[in-house]
Amino acid sequence: MTAMTDDRRDSDELRDPKAYEIMKYRRMDYGYYLRTEHWKQVKLDALDRAGHKCQVCGSIERLQVHHNTYERRGQERPEDVIVLCHDCHTLFHQHGKLRGPQNGR
Ligand SMILES: [Zn+2]
Ligand SMILES: [Zn+2]
Numbered sequence: 001m002t003a004m005t006d007d008r009r010d011s012d013e014l015r016d017p018k019a020y021e022i023m024k025y026r027r028m029d030y031g032y033y034l035r036t037e038h039w040k041q042v043k044l045d046a047l048d049r050a051g052h053k054c055q056v057c058g059s060i061e062r063l064q065v066h067h068n069t070y071e072r073r074g075q076e077r078p079e080d081v082i083v084l085c086h087d088c089h090t091l092f093h094q095h096g097k098l099r100g101p102q103n104g105r
Helices: 017-027 037-049 086-095
Strands: 063-067 081-085
Touching: 037 063, 037 081, 063 086, 081 086
Parallel strands: none
Antiparallel strands: 063 081
């Protein structure tokens, strides 16, 4: 074990700082992820897009950002997250779906 050459070329992820970031986000504990600057930005963007209103009932109170999918955690697309007020968010997690007008399809 003497050759300490650059032997990382099997992992492109480690070369691309952006990809490395994403990988890091995907692996970290979810609670921790929610405290990252990245997630704060995703949240702000989502809030901006939603006009700072719950996308189900239109409330402007106690807004939260919910993941529709964690598939792209670390590089969320706009449609991967949704702005919900605390009540709608709770309902969603209790019933597994949104009661709003926009039920997909
Ligand atoms: Zn709501
Ligand atoms: Zn949620």
